[in-house]
Amino acid sequence: MKRVYNFSAGPSMLPEAVLKKAAEEILDYKGSGMSVMEMSHRSKVYQSIIGNAEQLLRKLMGIPETYHVLFLQGGASLQFSMVPINLMTNNKKADYINTGAFAKKAISDGKLFGTVNIAASSDDKNFSYIPKAFSFSPDADYVHITTNNTIEGTVFKKLPDTGSVPLVADMSSNILSEEMDVTKFGLIYAGAQKNIGPAGLTIVIVRNDLVGKHPEKTPPMLRYDIHAKDKSLYNTPACYSIYMAGLVFEHLDQIGGVKAIEKINKEKAKILYDTLDDSEFYKTAVEKEDRSIMNVTFTTPNEELDAKFVKEAEAVGLCSLKGHRSVGGMRASIYNAMPVEGVQKLAEFMKKFEVENK
């Protein structure tokens, strides 16, 4: 069997222990005589799978009962619309902080439903930093941020203070990677395919008082209150992805939870950033203080060498290192499931490649 170190931005690596457990249970889930893939989402067995996944996520993130946890579909991208549909309903106005490609998509969808004020933007420097000053509107229905910018490799180290205006966060690429105080947010959403499990599942964590504010003719599938009331079983959910997410949560809990993985994630990121800082050959455009510990972006002196780097890395089992097509260069996505050894191997490869190509 061959397993590579997969640095893809998502879908990305899953913990090997989780994949093995899923393989063991694939034909007969706990004596049910069927695979979770074949099981009715209304069955007692499945109710315990989804219930258990929710309880574990609540435990891992410290999510109080004053928040709903929803297991939805449509990717983080559907939340670009569901958030304004459900929340931009009082003054029909929201503040957005523009920190990159996904923030821009959220902004563009937000504009379909009301007035969008750009409270700050790092567009002036190619999204290489996180803005520190904001012009918030006092009557905004919410403030939207992208906590970790997957393509650009930046992260909010300090959350903006939005006072009593709910803070909404696209946490797709750093949920569960470091400790976060959920009560600082009105709503958190994340596509599963980075730190949670297979694609097809989107997690929404929403403060109870923020649901039910949608316009009268909102389609049921787009209403948070319906999904909350039906415990994410209004329709057939992404059953298998939820089961896998539950296994990932269980695994994370067993290894010490978010606090433990945060320590490992910081170690992994330090290995790569130290390698970049010690080199004249590699460059990273990101401001030091805003560096993501999930997505490390860098370049060699030219595009030809970038392509050579990606190709040669792939040949030694360090895969999917090509940067996003909009920024070029390389990107190492080192989510929770990337082992420290994978990052060490990459750092060694980087040093060797530098010596050979300087």
Ligand SMILES: Cc1ncc(COP(=O)(O)O)c(C=O)c1O
């Ligand atoms: C920060 C962020 N937001 C949104 C998305 C879009 O997610 P999806 O493909 O689940 O719609 C991504 C995907 O990579 C992302 O990284």
